[in-house]
Amino acid sequence: MNLDIRTIMVIFSMLTLLFSGLLQLAGLHVEAIRGVRQWAIANLCISLGLGAAYFYTQPAPGLEWSIILSAILIATGISLQLAGIQAFKQQRSNWRLTLFIVALALLQNLWFVIVHPDIDARAIANSILFAMIYAACARALLIKVETPLRTAYWFTGLSFVVLVAIMLLRTLAVWLSPAGSYSLYSNTIPNQLIFFIACMTQLCVTFGFLLMLNYRLINDLKTISSRDSLTGALNRRSLEETAARLKASCLRSGDTMAIMMIDIDYFKSINDNYGHPVGDAVLCSLVDIAHASIRSDDYLARYGGEEFCMLLRFTTEDEAWALAERLRRSYAELSLNAGDESISFTVSIGVADSTAIGLEFSALVSAADQALYSAKRAGRNRVVAYSSMT
Numbered sequence: 001m002n003l004d005i006r007t008i009m010v011i012f013s014m015l016t017l018l019f020s021g022l023l024q025l026a027g028l029h030v031e032a033i034r035g036v037r038q039w040a041i042a043n044l045c046i047s048l049g050l051g052a053a054y055f056y057t058q059p060a061p062g063l064e065w066s067i068i069l070s071a072i073l074i075a076t077g078i079s080l081q082l083a084g085i086q087a088f089k090q091q092r093s094n095w096r097l098t099l100f101i102v103a104l105a106l107l108q109n110l111w112f113v114i115v116h117p118d119i120d121a122r123a124i125a126n127s128i129l130f131a132m133i134y135a136a137c138a139r140a141l142l143i144k145v146e147t148p149l150r151t152a153y154w155f156t157g158l159s160f161v162v163l164v165a166i167m168l169l170r171t172l173a174v175w176l177s178p179a180g181s182y183s184l185y186s187n188t189i190p191n192q193l194i195f196f197i198a199c200m201t202q203l204c205v206t207f208g209f210l211l212m213l214n215y216r217l218i219n220d221l222k223t224i225s226s227r228d229s230l231t232g233a234l235n236r237r238s239l240e241e242t243a244a245r246l247k248a249s250c251l252r253s254g255d256t257m258a259i260m261m262i263d264i265d266y267f268k269s270i271n272d273n274y275g276h277p278v279g280d281a282v283l284c285s286l287v288d289i290a291h292a293s294i295r296s297d298d299y300l301a302r303y304g305g306e307e308f309c310m311l312l313r314f315t316t317e318d319e320a321w322a323l324a325e326r327l328r329r330s331y332a333e334l335s336l337n338a339g340d341e342s343i344s345f346t347v348s349i350g351v352a353d354s355t356a357i358g359l360e361f362s363a364l365v366s367a368a369d370q371a372l373y374s375a376k377r378a379g380r381n382r383v384v385a386y387s388s389m390t
Helices: 005-029 036-054 064-088 095-115 119-141 147-176 189-226 236-253 267-274 276-293 317-332 361-377
Strands: 257-264 299-304 307-313 335-338 341-344 347-353 383-385
Touching: 005 036, 005 189, 036 064, 036 189, 064 095, 064 119, 064 189, 095 119, 119 147, 147 189, 189 236, 236 257, 236 299, 236 307, 236 361, 257 267, 257 276, 257 317, 257 361, 267 276, 276 299, 276 307, 276 317, 276 335, 307 317, 317 347, 317 383, 347 361, 361 383
Parallel strands: 347 383
Antiparallel strands: 257 307, 257 347, 299 307, 335 341
């Protein structure tokens, strides 16, 4: 290789510094996603750590502190990467572990550099410490997760695995070499190759985190575009797209699909008499009760205003009617506080299935709507099946 260790170190230090700035900039715009700023500081620490190590070539008065500072900064950077992974996964960052790692790096480098100078022992101790942190990062990422995010998780996790292998290989190389012969700056091909691969893999780790961040942002945007901002239920467009997918599935399997149209009775008078905040609470409470009533593979959407639509897979009209009746009763038993007054609400529901109507979503909605309006004409607070009308 034409590049010596010190040249590789400078290049990698600058690239890591650029990644730190990029992550810091990203952190300013994605405050809802945790862990980004920890990774920005982590890259800054690693960059500064390599910069500090650059000035240490051989034991000399005053230069010992540069190698101690370098090891502490790199250990801090790697431990912050672990804390950033925990935060990104919506877990509580273990700051005690971070402080323990930094303290351990400080103590072992003080011992092997100042108190009892031993270059080989220091290299082995640091390599083992770094390998343990890398292994913890890999373990946190190599998990089962949803498909879009899995690629980024596993890419980053496997990069950490490579770093673990490199640190263990370095430990073995120092252990087997003649006493006092090891030097980080030795420009032998094996040493250059190991250092170069380690630096490139560390860049891959940061790139992997950026990939994780990208997938999370895409997923959040999809969620925002597919959900009603007030209630958290699906929006109408998302439900129609889901219905198209389920139609194709039901055509292949021959299963039925049912629709439930739900409308809150006298909702306009609720807003007029108690105000829109109470009206919003009424809508959200209906969604909460509906979500507690349906199965995980059923879909609830806010179809417009106070009207909701529930799409039920593998469900007949009779089964949908029974579910709707339970939902109606649960909602009628609910009461909300509106100032000093406790108020209750009711819903009217129309149900229909694909047995006689077919799997076309618009036709199912039309049939369930007719049943819903029949329930309202009959006095509200009731469930009507489309087949009972015909």
